[in-house]
Amino acid sequence: MHRHFDDELRQLRGELVRMADMAQSAITQAVEALKNLDKDAAQRVIDSDVGMDSLELVIDDKCLDLIALHQPMAGDLRFITTAIKLNAELERIGDLAVDVAQRAIEVADKPLLKPLVDIPRLADAAKRMTGQAIEAFVSGDTALAKKVILSDSEADELKRRIEKELVYDYMVKDGSTADRAVPLLLAARHLERVCDHAVSMAEDIVYMVSAVVVRHHPEELK
Amino acid sequence: MHDAVIDYDKQMGMENFHPSLVKGAVGINSGSLCDAEVFGAAPKITARGVNFYYGAKKALNNINIGFSPRQVAAIIGPSGCGKSTFIRLLNRMHELVPGTRLEGEILLDGLDIVSPACDAAALRKRVGMVFQKPNPFPKTVFENIAYGLEVNGVTDRHFIEEKVVDSLKKAALWGEVKDRLKDSALGLSGGQQQRLCIARCLAVEPEVLLFDEPCASLDPISTAKIEELILELKREYAIVIVTHNMQQAARVSDRTAFFLMGDLIEEGRTDIIFKAPRDRRTEDYITGRFG
Numbered sequence: 104m105h106r107h108f109d110d111e112l113r114q115l116r117g118e119l120v121r122m123a124d125m126a127q128s129a130i131t132q133a134v135e136a137l138k139n140l141d142k143d144a145a146q147r148v149i150d151s152d153v154g155m156d157s158l159e160l161v162i163d164d165k166c167l168d169l170i171a172l173h174q175p176m177a178g179d180l181r182f183i184t185t186a187i188k189l190n191a192e193l194e195r196i197g198d199l200a201v202d203v204a205q206r207a208i209e210v211a212d213k214p215l216l217k218p219l220v221d222i223p224r225l226a227d228a229a230k231r232m233t234g235q236a237i238e239a240f241v242s243g244d245t246a247l248a249k250k251v252i253l254s255d256s257e258a259d260e261l262k263r264r265i266e267k268e269l270v271y272d273y274m275v276k277d278g279s280t281a282d283r284a285v286p287l288l289l290a291a292r293h294l295e296r297v298c299d300h301a302v303s304m305a306e307d308i309v310y311m312v313s314a315v316v317v318r319h320h321p322e323e324l325k
Numbered sequence: 326m327h328d329a330v331i332d333y334d335k336q337m338g339m340e341n342f343h344p345s346l347v348k349g350a351v352g353i354n355s356g357s358l359c360d361a362e363v364f365g366a367a368p369k370i371t372a373r374g375v376n377f378y379y380g381a382k383k384a385l386n387n388i389n390i391g392f393s394p395r396q397v398a399a400i401i402g403p404s405g406c407g408k409s410t411f412i413r414l415l416n417r418m419h420e421l422v423p424g425t426r427l428e429g430e431i432l433l434d435g436l437d438i439v440s441p442a443c444d445a446a447a448l449r450k451r452v453g454m455v456f457q458k459p460n461p462f463p464k465t466v467f468e469n470i471a472y473g474l475e476v477n478g479v480t481d482r483h484f485i486e487e488k489v490v491d492s493l494k495k496a497a498l499w500g501e502v503k504d505r506l507k508d509s510a511l512g513l514s515g516g517q518q519q520r521l522c523i524a525r526c527l528a529v530e531p532e533v534l535l536f537d538e539p540c541a542s543l544d545p546i547s548t549a550k551i552e553e554l555i556l557e558l559k560r561e562y563a564i565v566i567v568t569h570n571m572q573q574a575a576r577v578s579d580r581t582a583f584f585l586m587g588d589l590i591e592e593g594r595t596d597i598i599f600k601a602p603r604d605r606r607t608e609d610y611i612t613g614r615f616g
Binding site for chain 2: 106108174175176177178179180181314
């Protein structure tokens with residue numbers, strides 16, 4: 104049976120996909136700005152964050168309307184509560200992209216400490232995990248969501264490798280590199296946090312689809 | 326099957342049903358769906374392998390369910406699913422419909438209420454019912470409550486007066502009618518009449534209260550009062566409520582059962598039923614996809 108309510112839910116899903124696209128785009132552009140020492144590009148990322156902030160409010164308002172006016176139950180209720188959580192996670196990812204852009208501005212006037220290899224890899228992981236989480240949300244694919252959750256350890260390992268290299272290969276050996284190494288260290292930290300938010304989204308999506316709580320229950324992933 | 330079930334109200338004349346028409350049907354009673362493993366309480370009422378027929382047509386199919394004391398159980402389902410039919414079996418109201426047949430067991434505290442040895446009047450004193458439309462007697466407020474006691478042989482006026490006051494207080498009506506006890510009950514508002522009917526049931530000290538869509542004809546304020554009352558009453562009684570209102574079921578019940586086409590599809594904790602039902606048909610019904 105067709106429900107007008109389903110049209111509203113589809114619209115909400117579309118808004119979240121738009122939010123996710125903006126978040127992914129912000130991460131891509133911020134990392135490019137970092138790689139290319141491009142202050143203007145970094146500033147564009149910072150300036151564009153207001154768009155995500157506005158969309159976050161629109162989505163939040165939409166979710167509250169759906170709850171207040173339709174009193175959703177069961178799968179509908181889980182969908183909307185998940186949308187609220189995803190919305191917050193995506194907005195935070197947007198903020199982290201801004202953080203990366205600010206690090207780009209900090210290092211832009213100095214030569215890069217080294218060619219960036221692992222940071223773009225971590226950025227790719229962050230974008231991939233965010234994209235897969237949203238894909239899982241749209242398609243209700245719990246296997247894909249679980250894949251995102253399990254891939255977090257790879258992102259953690261990548262971040263550890265970046266930290267180790269910047270600290271022991273550069274800052275410990277030559278303290279004068281700190282002003283160029285620390286922003287990269289922080290950028291890696293920001294990107295790793297993006298991965299954490301993607302994992303949180305994936306956990307919520309598993310609950311949305313199957314009503315199984317995997318957050319804090321890793322045994323449920325098996 | 327469906328036509329038979331849908332016609333049940335008409336056959337029963339429930340829209341104009343008056344409890345005085347039924348021997349012993351003065352009180353209210355209900356129980357909540359039981360899950361002894363979860364709640365640790367023995368069921369007050371248990372249905373085992375219940376089949377019910379209107380003539381050759383089967384209206385209920387192998388119903389197995391229990392209702393625990395001091396809990397509210399909601400029975401939900403689309404029109405014609407058998408939920409009202411089922412609740413009326415619990416105090417043998419079905420016997421008023423000719424040509425019906427009940428198979429299986431319905432146990433109240435372990436005793437089979439379907440057995441011919443069980444007196445229907447005595448049963449209806451223990452298991453009372455409130456109907457969709459308030460059905461006060463065309464008598465005074467006081468007489469409406471006193472009636473059930475008097476037909477049960479109580480003659481002590483002082484006791485009756487105390488019981489009337491106590492029942493009206495329990496039904497959250499005393500404050501509104503204490504100065505109108507000698508007025509006609511028909512002059513009360515719909516919500517007040519419904520609470521009067523509840524008070525009438527409480528007067529005969531039931532153990533189980535059955536509510537068959539008790540708020541269907543009430544405004545939101547009266548509905549809220551009845552719902553608050555149900556939550557108060559569950560401290561003492563087992564309560565079963567049939568409702569079409571999903572939000573009402575979610576608000577007042579501890580357990581919820583979903584009926585469909587005479588089958589009990591799913592029963593469980595209300596929060597789980599409304600957040601993550603196990604059966605797709607339950608999900609479709611409570612989210613309005615059913616059809």
